[in-house]
Amino acid sequence: MLTTLYLARHGQPEGGAILRGRRDDGLSGLGVLQAIRLGRRLTALTDGGKTLPAAYVSPLRRARLTAIIALLGTGLRAAVHAGLMEVDWGDLTGVSLEEAERRKEPTLVAWRRGEDFAPPGGESRRALESRVLAAMHDILATKPGSALLVTHGGPIQVMLIARL
Numbered sequence: 001m002l003t004t005l006y007l008a009r010h011g012q013p014e015g016g017a018i019l020r021g022r023r024d025d026g027l028s029g030l031g032v033l034q035a036i037r038l039g040r041r042l043t044a045l046t047d048g049g050k051t052l053p054a055a056y057v058s059p060l061r062r063a064r065l066t067a068i069i070a071l072l073g074t075g076l077r078a079a080v081h082a083g084l085m086e087v088d089w090g091d092l093t094g095v096s097l098e099e100a101e102r103r104k105e106p107t108l109v110a111w112r113r114g115e116d117f118a119p120p121g122g123e124s125r126r127a128l129e130s131r132v133l134a135a136m137h138d139i140l141a142t143k144p145g146s147a148l149l150v151t152h153g154g155p156i157q158v159m160l161i162a163r164l
Contacts, residue, residue, distance in 0.1 A: 004146035005139070006042065006052070007156050010066040011035045017097045019108075021089035021122070024061045031062065035069035042070055042148065052076060054147040056139055058084040058155070067150040078150060083135025086152035090122025132158040 011031030013020060027035065046052040057067040057078035067078040092100065092107060100108045110117035111125065118124035132155040139147060149159075 003140050005136070005159070006045070006146065006148045007159060008038055008066070008070070008148060008150045009153055009156055010058075010060075010063040010150060011038075011069075013062040019089040019092045019095050019097065019100060021086055021093045022060065023093055026061050027065050031066070032069065035066040038066065039070040039072060039074075042074070046074075046146070051146060052148060053145045054139075055079070055150070056081045056084060056147060057150040058082075058086065058152060060085060060152070063150050063152065067148075070150065071148075076148075078148070081135055081139065083131050083138065084149060084151040084155055085131075087125075087128045087154040088121075088123035090119040092119045092122065128154055129158050129162075133162055136162070 011027045011034035013025040013031060014028050015023075015025050042052065052074065055067060055071060055076050055078035057063050057080055059080045059082055063084070064078070064080070071078060089095075089107075092105065095105070107117055107119040107122070114125070116124050116126045118127070135155075136149075136159055139149070
């Protein structure tokens, strides 16, 4: 049976544009509104949630809050899957994107080029890809039909590239 994976990035987190990685921030006010909009869209796409038998979420708070809000009224509860966690930026966690770009941070440059490079104390692109693809295959193997995955930009990028 064909499985449809609905990929959703968490709503906007608190704290601005930074290399957030595994930092466990909540949602901003806009992030809460984005989660509500996601819920409305899911309701329309899945016949009020009837055709969405499963949902999975990263263990990070911004993703869990997005999933909780988006799934209100569907009767579904998202199962936490550690494989959906964001890339670990290591020592760069918390550095603003503006600052990383200004100083031409080698890790960010390599990341944008698609090179396998790990920040000091962080996770390499190859490790991220391995972890996320294992999670995706695990979910596909256990849940035929469709599933919502509420995760982060890094894992979504990996899954989309893998499916092209």
